[in-house]
Amino acid sequence: xxxxxxVQQSLSGAARLMAGKKDGLRxxxxxxDGFWTSxxxxxxxxxxxxxxxxxxxxELAFQGDGIGSRLSIVLRLAAIDVLxxxxxxxxxxxxxxxAGIANRFVHFVVASNWGSAIYVWIMLPPSLIRLFWPDAGxxxxxxxxxxxxxxxxxxxxxxNAILDKGPAFATGVFTAMFLxxxxxLFTLQGVFGLVQS
Numbered sequence: 001x002x003x004x005x006x007v008q009q010s011l012s013g014a015a016r017l018m019a020g021k022k023d024g025l026r027x028x029x030x031x032x033d034g035f036w037t038s039x040x041x042x043x044x045x046x047x048x049x050x051x052x053x054x055x056x057x058x059e060l061a062f063q064g065d066g067i068g069s070r071l072s073i074v075l076r077l078a079a080i081d082v083l084x085x086x087x088x089x090x091x092x093x094x095x096x097x098x099a100g101i102a103n104r105f106v107h108f109v110v111a112s113n114w115g116s117a118i119y120v121w122i123m124l125p126p127s128l129i130r131l132f133w134p135d136a137g138x139x140x141x142x143x144x145x146x147x148x149x150x151x152x153x154x155x156x157x158x159x160n161a162i163l164d165k166g167p168a169f170a171t172g173v174f175t176a177m178f179l180x181x182x183x184x185l186f187t188l189q190g191v192f193g194l195v196q197s
Contacts, residue, residue: 002037007044014114017161018154024161028110035106038113042085045120052127053077058134060194076192083188085116088180099173104163111162119151152178 006029013027029037057073089109096105126144129136159177160170
């Protein structure tokens with residue numbers, strides 16, 4: 001388990017990359033150990049993700065349609081989110097060499113993992129509002145959408161900084177990763193029975 005200082009330094013590095021500062025890479029551990037340790041970011045994001053799972057489980061259970069109990073829904077949402085975090089990185093591993101960025105694979109995965117933890121926490125406020133105020137209405141939806149687009153900008157900036165091949169190339173990689181993530185997410189929702197008929 002990484003130390004608190006290690007985690008803070010890694011998150012700071014990812015945040016600097018999101019700000020377009022390429023020196024953020026100096027804060028990240030891009031060794032083999034650092035590669036695997038970066039997946040600890042999933043645990044850092046876990047409390048915020050759990051709030052989202054519980055909130056969505058409450059909404060789905062309330063709607064019924066035989067989707068299942070709240071606990072069952074939370075567990076399935078957890079499996080979906082963890083797989084949707086990891087599978088796109090596995091796809092990136094397969095495509096990195098043909099795309100000519102194999103030398104940036106570890107850098108990208110480490111930065112993306114720590115960055116993803118930040119994105120999840122940024123998205124926490126709308127989930128908290130929905131959890132304690134289920135009838136919050138369209139204002140919360142707009143707030144959530146705004147935060148989502150904000151995290152997408154941060155993710156693009158991190159991608160651009162870490163790949164260091166120019167905005168056009170970064171946009172292509174970012175778009176591909178985003179589409180893969182959506183495909184994995186929607187596919188898994190169907191597999192786990194969370195798509196309403």
